[in-house]
Amino acid sequence: MKAAELDAADPLATYRDRFVGAESDLVYFDGNSLGRPLVATAERVREFVEHEWGGRLIRGWDEQWYELPLTLGDRIARTCLGAAPGQTFVGDSTTVILYKLMRTAVDGAGPGRDEIVVDDDNFPTDRYLVEGVAAERGLTVRWVEVDRASGVTEDQLAAVVGPRTALVTLSHVAYRSAHVADGAALTRVAHDAGAPVLWDLSHSVGSVPVELDAWGADYAAGCTYKYLNGGPGSPAFGYVAERHHGLTQPIQGWMGHADPFLMGPGYTPAPSVRRFISGTPPITGMLGLADMVDLLEEVGIDAVREKSRRLTAYAVDLADELLAPLGVVVASPRDPEQRGGHVTLLHPRMREVVATLWEEDVIPDYREPDGLRIGLSPLSTSFAEVERGLARIAELLA
Ligand SMILES: Cc1ncc(COP(=O)(O)O)c(C=O)c1O
Structure with missing residues (x-):
């Protein structure tokens, strides 16, 4: 045709x-x-500057901005991620969220788990972070060498995971070939070895449906400036399965505190997914992305x-x-x-x-x-x- x-x-x-x-x-x-x-975003930005920011000023935080990383996270989760509410937040760059989740996962892994598994065709930032986290925590990187056209197979993953695996980190859609990994099957292989999985969803979210809860995924993160049309540098989202909300992340900032405005002497993480937030959320960067989530909900x-x-x-x-x-x-x-x-x-x-x-x-x-x-x-x-x-x-x- x-x-x-x-x-x-x-x-x-x-x-x-x-x-x-x-x-x-x-x-x-x-x-x-x-x-x-x-x-719609042009109008939304103008409206935001004139009324929400310009009119409500600091009151905006109490009225909605403070909760926006979590309410918008829930909407991304429902529309694109197959995830129940209360597990997704919007915040830093993809790289920073990946770092926080990698550290959370390896620090929370049981004793004797001192290896991170990653494939050699994963996106550069993921590979570099794995190397950095491994150096920081004294871990070993187990590289899976993949055929770029077919991605990581179940057999390949099964061959490298085991009682020493602290974390498996994979991309769902490969940035080079666009190969779609079998999220459910690969998560199962990692779990059979007792290891959690961190999924990079940057090339999936808003384009290829994902079922994080059904897969039993542990952690995920992804960009919002691609198929979520958030604009250059719009903040990424992170997902942490509810069962991991007892773990702590490495960038302990006041916005992840159980009561930020108490301004207390020590860090007590929020009991919810809020604990994975670190500093003041980039509200202006969430405007375009919120419009795209509206559109995805409609379509x-x-x-x-x-x-x-x-x-x-x-x-x-x-x-x-x-x-x-x-x-x-x-x-x-x-x-x-x-x-x-x-x-x-x-x-x-x-x-x-x-x-x-x-x-x-x-x-x-x-x-x-x-x-x-x-x-x-x-x-x-x-x-x-x-x-x-x-x-x-x-x-x-x-
Ligand atoms: C698969 C994947 N992961 C991570 C990133 C990096 O994200 P950021 O630069 O927002 O930290 C990108 C950027 O294109 C990407 O394609």
């Missing part, structure tokens, strides 16, 4: 108009790095995932037709069930191709080695954009 027919048949096509810039001819393939802003994550599957399938079909004859290799899974929201295409000239495309308002991104990544935001990307973008890549390579 042609792109115009696919757009005409798309039940979610009209949602594209809710995003800034939808009317332009620009081809945006980087919603998996930085989602487009919602039109439903399953419908979003269905559109995502169709968009990536169309991109793969066009890559096979137009780009394979030019030597391009599809580096993402071909099975749509195993493929997240982006598609990676390999060719030795992709770095220069991406540089030229950016000058022409066709915006994918480049990931080493040789990878052009096409991030397809289900609610803001049209099939016509996919067609125009891939046709231009073909012209440049020809």
Whole structure:
């Protein structure tokens, strides 16, 4: 089918108009790095400055900001994470939340558990943090070497976990290939060895449904500036299963205290998931993300995932037709069930191709080695954009 027919048949096509810039001819393939802003967010920010911040001033904290990291966390949990309320918070950067949860997990692991398991294709920040936490706590890193196209398998994980495992840390959707890990099965393998799992959901949340409670996941974190359209540097979310709320995290700040305004002499962590918060929450950074959660609640994550599957399938079909004859290799899974929201295409000239495309308002991104990544935001990307973008890549390579 042609792109115009696919757009005409798309039940979610009209949602594209809710995003800034939808009317332009620009081809945006980087919603998996930085989602487009919602039109509603411009009004929300103005309203916030004039009334909530400008009018309520410091009273805003009592009226709603103090609770916002937890109320918004619960809404992300319900809409995208398959998690019951009271386990999710919004706060620092993804990196800082991952650090806090890694330290929480390894410090809470039983005696003799002195290894962290991570795969060598995990996102750089996750790998670097694992190395740092291991050095800090005298632990050993157990690397799983993975085939980038298929991610960590159950057998691979089963081979490295055991009575010494303090933590397994994995990404749900791989940042390079978009391979979707089997969250339930891998969590089970870790639990069979008595080890908790920390999931990085940065490339899943808002695009691929997640069932943290059903998986029995222990910890999770993820970005909100990708498919949650929170804007550059919007704060990340963290999830800690209720059964771990007795553990303590390493950045013991006053906002995680049981009674912050008591200003007491020592640190007593809040009895809830609030204890994983550290300092003053970045309220202004939560505005755009709250709008996107509203939209996801309206549309439903399953419908979003269905559109995502169709968009990536169309991109793969066009890559096979137009780009394979030019030597391009599809580096993402071909099975749509195993493929997240982006598609990676390999060719030795992709770095220069991406540089030229950016000058022409066709915006994918480049990931080493040789990878052009096409991030397809289900609610803001049209099939016509996919067609125009891939046709231009073909012209440049020809
Ligand atoms: C999978 C994954 N994890 C972590 C991060 C890092 O997040 P931050 O820079 O917000 O700390 C990213 C950023 O793109 C990511 O893609």
